[in-house]
Amino acid sequence: MRNKRTAATLTRLLENARYEVLPTASTEDKVLEHLPRDRTVTVTASPSKGLEATFDLAERLAGHGYAVVPHVAARMVSGRTELEEIADRLLGKGITRIFVPGGDAEPAGDYPDALALLQDLAAMGSPFSHVGITGYPESHPTIHDDLTVQSMWDKRQFATHIVSNLTFDPTLVRSWVQRLRARGVAMPLLLGMPGPVERTKLLGMATRIGVGESTKFLAKNKGLFARLAAPGGFTGESFLEKCAPALGEDGALVEGLHVFTFNQVGETEAWRTGMLERLRG
Template identity: 45%
Template sequence: MVADGAEHPLRGALASAGYEVLPFRGTAEAVLAHVPRTVPLTVTASASKGTSATLDLTERLTAEGYRVAPHLSARMLRDAAELHEVVERLRAAGTTSVFVVGGDAKDAGDFPDARSLLQALRESDHPFTDIGIAGYPEGHASLDAATLERSLTEKAAMAHHVVTQICFDPAAIVAWAREVAAMGVHLPVRVGVPGAVAREKLLRISAGIGVGESARFLRKQPGLLRRFFTPHGYDPGPVVDGLVGELGSPGHHLVGLHLFTFNDVAGTEAWRRRALRRLGDR
């Protein structure tokens, strides 16, 4: 329930939601056509596309006036020298936010995981004032719970916010967030939710990133295909509505939304605007 005269708890979350996009041909044009410059963006890192694709799109969108955080994938960076080149390129672009992940590249260089890359950044001269890390409300396919807990605690000391992996159960998200707070991790947490994505878009994206990379991603996202392959695609409404009253509540640090668009930025932005209009009509 929302008290008379009080702002609906989802309004701020929807207004400040960030979009995640993939560094594919045509992504920049789609973002420019459909996404307001007030929407913060992240650009994923893909082993099949390489780090340069992420940096190219970050530079392009930053130059167009967006606030962009590229993914820095630890296993895709060869060594400290390459990390320095990446950091300097982002400094020149005016980038102040990054999202650090371990990544799925088969052969790692000097950075086998996100923690090692975060440590290297901490020991370097970098321009990043906002560093994000991943959280896993439903666990990780290749890491046990104790390892995940230790990893999150170590990484949180070198980061500024957490974005959860996709989870379709609001109760599980809230329970996990409370456990994280009880562990002593007090970073703000943005809930990762798929945007309004058509199934045809998901098929094209899956083909574009390659079979192996798609399979690795889907192993980490239980139920994703089943939920997307409905006649009209995926609707994030039920998950988002399930968080009403939880965003900003005491006992955890859930503060906002991070929408995985799978490059269906037109559909996701249309859904966000409809949701904001409905809130305004109440």
């Protein structure tokens, strides 16, 4: 039996959940069929598809009335001229929020990492009202922990919020949030978690599509996938309940969820609304 404080924390997180989708041919239809217009949708960037697929889907969803956050993967942008063109294009469609990961591609030009692109955005007058950067509760498969922490610290002055990568361990979430507080990081945080994905298909989907940092992260961390796929090994509701005590301590810091749907949009929205109904009932 959860207490009132935990229920209030869970309700707040679920009400402030946004959905990450992959830019495939069926994504637009899935979003239109299953998501009300008040949901925020983020669109990943794929080295194989290029940024055009991300921006095209983002623009179409924005045209339908959704708040959209395209991923502008730094290594996929050639330099300042292209970045200015991207900003003009997105702002022209009313898209004022972006997420800036480094990305998994080899650098296409001047940006070896997210920080370099963020610095150019600042030099351009910070044209976007909301800019998200990545946080890593789990160890990154290719970057030392000290570097990920320092990188987030360096990027904080150019961003408005942090989006955590996938994690399935509530203990790690609690300690990570405490470390952020201890370092004086005050910008809002969105906690990354998977939606109710068909577990046995998840790794194959990640490898086949190869879209976005979330799928690459999971594919490179097969131990985490084993934990996710094991019967009883992970459920979103149990994960959030175990995280809630730490996340409820500072609502201004942990403001909501970033749900990796892997394009199971209908299932994810049904899970979210069902859990909210149980909390309110």
